[in-house]
Amino acid sequence: xxxxxxxxxxxxxxxxxxxxxxxxxxxxxxxxxxxxxxxxxxxxxxxxxxxxxxxxxxxxxxxxxxxxxxxxxxxxxxxxxxxxxxxxxxxxxxxxxxxxxxxxxxxxxxxxxxxxxxxxxxxxxxxxxxxxxxxxxxxxxxxxxxxxxxxxxxxxxxxxxxxxxxxxxxxxxxxxxxxxxxxxxxxxxxxxxxxxxxxxxxxxxxxxxxxxxxxxxxxxxxxxxxxxxxxxxxxxxxxxxxxxxxxxxxxxxxxxxxxxxxxxxxxxxxxxxxxxxxxxxxxxxxxxxxxxxxxxxxxxxxxxxxxxxxxxxxxxxxxxxxxxxxxxxxxxxxxxxxxxxxxxxxxxxxxxxxxxxxxxxxxxxxxxxxxxxxxxxxxxxxxxxxxxxxxxxxxxxx
Amino acid sequence: xxxxxxxxxxxxxxxxxxxxxxxxxxxxxxxxxxxxxxxxxxxxxxxxxxxxxxxxxxxxxxxxxxxxxxxxxxxxxxxxxxxxxxxxxxxxxxxxxxxxxxxxxxxxxxxxxxxxxxxxxxxxxxxxxxxxxxxxxxxxxxxxxxxxxxxxxxxxxxxxxxxxxxxxxxxxxxxxxxxxxxxxxxxxxxxxxxxxxxxxxxxxxxxxxxxxxxxxxxxxxxxxxxxxxxxxxxxxxxxxxxxxxxxxxxxxxxxxxxxxxxxxxxxxxxxxxxxxxxxxxxxxxxxxxxxxxxxxxxxxxxxxxxxxxxxxxxxxxxxxxxxxxxxxxxxxxxxxxxxxxxxxxxxxxxxxxxxxxxxxxxxxxxxxxxxxxxxxxxx
Numbered sequence: 001x002x003x004x005x006x007x008x009x010x011x012x013x014x015x016x017x018x019x020x021x022x023x024x025x026x027x028x029x030x031x032x033x034x035x036x037x038x039x040x041x042x043x044x045x046x047x048x049x050x051x052x053x054x055x056x057x058x059x060x061x062x063x064x065x066x067x068x069x070x071x072x073x074x075x076x077x078x079x080x081x082x083x084x085x086x087x088x089x090x091x092x093x094x095x096x097x098x099x100x101x102x103x104x105x106x107x108x109x110x111x112x113x114x115x116x117x118x119x120x121x122x123x124x125x126x127x128x129x130x131x132x133x134x135x136x137x138x139x140x141x142x143x144x145x146x147x148x149x150x151x152x153x154x155x156x157x158x159x160x161x162x163x164x165x166x167x168x169x170x171x172x173x174x175x176x177x178x179x180x181x182x183x184x185x186x187x188x189x190x191x192x193x194x195x196x197x198x199x200x201x202x203x204x205x206x207x208x209x210x211x212x213x214x215x216x217x218x219x220x221x222x223x224x225x226x227x228x229x230x231x232x233x234x235x236x237x238x239x240x241x242x243x244x245x246x247x248x249x250x251x252x253x254x255x256x257x258x259x260x261x262x263x264x265x266x267x268x269x270x271x272x273x274x275x276x277x278x279x280x281x282x283x284x285x286x287x288x289x290x291x292x293x294x295x296x297x298x299x300x301x302x303x304x305x306x307x308x309x310x311x312x313x314x315x316x317x318x319x320x321x322x323x324x325x326x327x328x329x330x331x332x333x334x335x336x337x338x339x340x341x342x343x344x345x346x347x348x349x350x351x352x353x354x355x356x357x358x359x360x361x362x363x364x365x366x367x368x369x370x371x372x373x374x375x376x377x378x379x380x381x382x383x384x385x386x387x388x389x390x391x392x393x394x395x396x397x398x
Numbered sequence: 399x400x401x402x403x404x405x406x407x408x409x410x411x412x413x414x415x416x417x418x419x420x421x422x423x424x425x426x427x428x429x430x431x432x433x434x435x436x437x438x439x440x441x442x443x444x445x446x447x448x449x450x451x452x453x454x455x456x457x458x459x460x461x462x463x464x465x466x467x468x469x470x471x472x473x474x475x476x477x478x479x480x481x482x483x484x485x486x487x488x489x490x491x492x493x494x495x496x497x498x499x500x501x502x503x504x505x506x507x508x509x510x511x512x513x514x515x516x517x518x519x520x521x522x523x524x525x526x527x528x529x530x531x532x533x534x535x536x537x538x539x540x541x542x543x544x545x546x547x548x549x550x551x552x553x554x555x556x557x558x559x560x561x562x563x564x565x566x567x568x569x570x571x572x573x574x575x576x577x578x579x580x581x582x583x584x585x586x587x588x589x590x591x592x593x594x595x596x597x598x599x600x601x602x603x604x605x606x607x608x609x610x611x612x613x614x615x616x617x618x619x620x621x622x623x624x625x626x627x628x629x630x631x632x633x634x635x636x637x638x639x640x641x642x643x644x645x646x647x648x649x650x651x652x653x654x655x656x657x658x659x660x661x662x663x664x665x666x667x668x669x670x671x672x673x674x675x676x677x678x679x680x681x682x683x684x685x686x687x688x689x690x691x692x693x694x695x696x697x698x699x700x701x702x703x704x705x706x707x708x709x710x711x712x713x714x715x716x717x718x719x720x721x722x723x724x725x726x727x728x729x730x731x732x733x734x735x736x737x738x739x740x741x742x743x744x745x746x747x748x749x750x751x752x753x754x755x756x757x758x759x760x761x762x763x764x765x766x767x768x769x770x771x772x773x774x775x776x777x
Contacts, residue, residue: 001407001467002400003700009399072399262775279771286770287722290694290715297693304401318686385679392678396658396685 003297005076013076020084023049029085033260035366036352037208038087040123040165046087047094047120056118057094059243064102064110065118071306074247075299082252090162093117093124097170099243100187100236104228113189125163127171127190127214128237130156135386137172138181138234142216144173144188146223146230151175151188153196153219159380163199163212166192176231187233189225196220204376206369207347241382248316248381249299249323254292257330261285264337264363275337284336288329295322314394317387324377324384331371338364345369401696407471410464413448414475422479424745427602430482435560436604437483445483446515454494454637459509466699469637470644477648480745480752482602484518484557486759490641491634492519492565498630499582499622508584520561522552522585522608523631530761532567532635533628534575537610539568539583546570546620548583548591548613556759558606559596561587566610570625577628582621589613601755602748632710636702638760639713643695646720646756650688653731653749657681660746661734677734684730687723694719707776714769720756721763728753 005013028042050056058074060066069077089095098117101109116122133140142155153173163169169190176184192199196219202211228236262285265276275281302315335342341360348354349365358365378384392398403411422441430438445451453468455461462468469490476485493512496519497505511517528534537550548568558564564585572579585592591613594606622630658681661672671677698716701709728750732739735746742748757763 001403001696001700003697005399282771282774283767286718286767286774289774290719290767290770291690293697293712293715294690294694294719297697298689300399301401301693301696304399308402318689322686322690388679388682389675391682391685392675396672396678396681398658398662398672398678398681 009072009076012073013080016077016080019053020080020086023053024084024086028087031352032085032087035370037350039352043087043090044120047089050089051118051120056089057098059095059099060102064114071303075303078247079252082256085256092126093122095243096126096240097124100227100240103239104236108224109227122167123165125160125166125169127157127160127169129159131158135383137237140172140174140185142171142173143177144175144186149223150220151223153190153216153221155216157214160212160214161210163214164201164209168192169214172233172237179231182234184231185233185237186230187227187236188221189227190219190221194219194221204373206373208373249295249319250327251296251299251323254326254330257327258288258292261330261333261337264334268337284333288326288333291326295326298322314390317390320381320387321384327377328374331374334367335371338367342368403471407467410468411471411475414450414472417444417448418475418479418481422481427480427482431602436598442483443515446513451489451515452513454489455497455509455513460513466640466702469641470695470699473641473644474648477645478652480649480748484520486638486641487520487557487561488512488518491521491638494637495565495582495630495634496621498633499627504621517562518560519563519565520555520558522555522558522564522566524553526551526553530765531575532631533577533580535567535569535580536574537566537568539570539581542614545614545616546583548585548610548615550610552608555606555608557604558608559594559604563587564608567627567631579625580627580631581624582627582631583615583619584621585613585615585619599755601751635760636709636713639717640699640702642756642759643691643698643716643720646724646753647691647695649749649753650691650724650727653727653746653753654684654688656746657684657731657734680730680734684727687726691720691723707773711770711773711776714766714773717761718763718766718770721766724753724756
């Protein structure tokens with residue numbers, strides 16, 4: 001047993017680090033580290049830099065322009081990116097729909113979409129959730145009826161993350177209403193500019209426009225936009241979800257956030273002394289650091305098992321629960337660190353182009369919004385309760 | 399990075415596993431508890447024959463040359479079986495301390511005897527008013543001609559009632575909590591002036607309150623240089639922490655498995671209670687705590703050769719996690735077993751007791767949170 005990385009793994013880490021030092025734009029990393037909201041341009045600029053390096057498509061096989069990296073390499077890369085303050089790659093195109101196209105798509109679909117995804121020419125969004133079909137995904141109702149060489153789509157999707165920027169949406173639609181729940185679903189790629197699509201913003205409790213409702217009203221979708229077989233879309237859906245769960249522990253993000261929290265706590269004064277010396281606060285920092293050590297090792301055990309050929313299965317549900325709870329706890333501590341300055345809410349101060357005066361310390365401007373925003377972590381991607389159901393069934397056999 | 403066990407480590411795991419599975423039944427264990435010394439001398443001899451008592455010692459001394467990972471593997475197995483034999487006291491704490499501090503003569507006299515199962519030792523470290531602070535020692539050792547005279551009281555000396563020899567940590571100089579000035583002495587358990595009040599602990603072990611009154615020892619009783627025991631003592635305590643975390647990990651694994659089995663079988667309202675989501679989620683949380691403890695125990699076990707500060711930080715985190723997660727698993731196990739979990743005849747109650755009581759050995763989670771806090775910035 002050896003918990004240290006091998007020489008090759010360490011060398012790879014150095015290579016990643018050098019790249020990030022060299023190529024990650026300072027203005028972008030500063031925004032990420034200061035928890036400012038990134039614009040669409042920042043995300044695309046960074047994705048183009050990654051693509052030039054050939055490091056955008058972590059999970060793709062090499063022949064399609066992916067990295068072909070091992071689970072450990074992906075882990076190291078993601079950890080270094082988080083530490084350096086690199087923006088998260090928008091997952092919907094690169095990490096979600098692309099693997100599905102590679103696995104189930106036609107040659108034409110691969111030839112057309114994959115290069116566009118690599119070059120960030122299409123901004124993708126996800127059309128999975130519906131009102132009434134969140135964690136119970138298979139109860140979705142959006143209908144697609146085939147008429148000649150088109151499907152006609154009617155229905156509504158919701159929680160569509162960053163759909164306001166999207167050029168394309170991948171959707172689960174019901175093509176056979178008489179079949180059993182999981183059967184009769186198909187996987188469609190839909191151009192967001194098609195007539196009949198309406199995007200309505202949903203403003204979340206932190207004042208952010210991150211998610212949307214998408215309405216389909218007699219939307220005509222060419223049949224060649226069907227991925228896989230008609231009525232077999234559930235296979236694609238499940239396959240996609242296995243990619244949604246990589247990097248789910250968020251260890252890098254938690255480490256970076258904890259380091260920032262310590263800096264902040266060293267500057268804040270409580271009872272005439274730095275907050276970081278306050279015994280109660282320090283105890284809570286210690287607890288978070290301890291839980292993070294446990295999580296990191298649990299994550300590494302899972303990564304190592306995947307490296308050895310195991311498929312990350314229900315274990316990723318452990319990582320999702322532990323990781324999201326920890327990230328939420330850290331946002332809570334940030335809020336605590338801000339004290340009364342957790343109260344002021346200048347929505348404009350959270351945007352990257354803000355040049356006005358902050359109320360209180362700059363770090364405090366975002367803490368409460370982020371705390372409330374991060375409540376989503378235990379809800380999305382299959383709520384933590386759903387993850388517990390998965391573990392009960394798959395690991396415990398209950 | 400490689401979480402797999404080496405061939406030698408797997409061999410150790412199998413040896414301990416077989417022993418615990420085949421001979422260390424719950425009934426055998428309970429019978430051992432009833433004996434005067436609280437464990438089985440036969441089982442101890444078996445440990446010796448299988449080489450288990452030599453795990454942390456060098457090959458030249460007849461040992462296995464094992465480090466943290468080897469100790470972890472053994473202690474996990476012991477945890478699965480709720481082994482009560484004095485392995486922690488004799489081999490892990492005292493054995494390694496003698497090995498590190500002792501002169502060639504002292505080692506020759508003791509190490510092979512420990513490995514062979516002929517001598518059992520016990521570490522007399524903590525004191526009635528010292529809680530878990532290992533350097534808060536008031537027991538004094540004063541020069542007396544060539545030798546020393548020891549006076550003081552030692553608290554909750556695990557297996558101290560039956561040990562052939564005590565390794566007494568005493569102050570030869572310095573204030574009550576100075577790191578310098580601590581010395582380790584070998585004291586015969588039956589020496590004049592040593593009184594031992596033995597008693598059972600709630601988790602099935604034995605311990606003793608030890609009073610030393612004008613105990614005279616020769617110069618050859620001193621281990622290492624006078625006043626210089628602290629570093630070696632901390633090295634041995636580090637091994638002890640790894641062993642305790644691993645033991646907790648093994649015991650928690652069985653507690654989770656037994657609870658899972660129980661809720662799959664126990665019927666209420668016409669179905670197994672494991673069909674109820676409220677209980678499923680609690681069971682999942684137990685398993686999550688177990689995974690954390692497994693992970694951080696590996697981290698601790700593989701960190702013994704890191705810098706002292708980093709080692710101590712990781713050990714503190716591991717023991718704090720064991721305290722926090724262990725309590726949760728033990729309490730949930732009893733709860734999910736319902737009334738049966740409250741019964742002495744149900745093994746789970748014994749697992750729960752051991753898991754919770756591990757928190758009281760070598761520092762509880764509060765104590766280790768404190769240590770972790772002081773080392774928070776160590777990378």
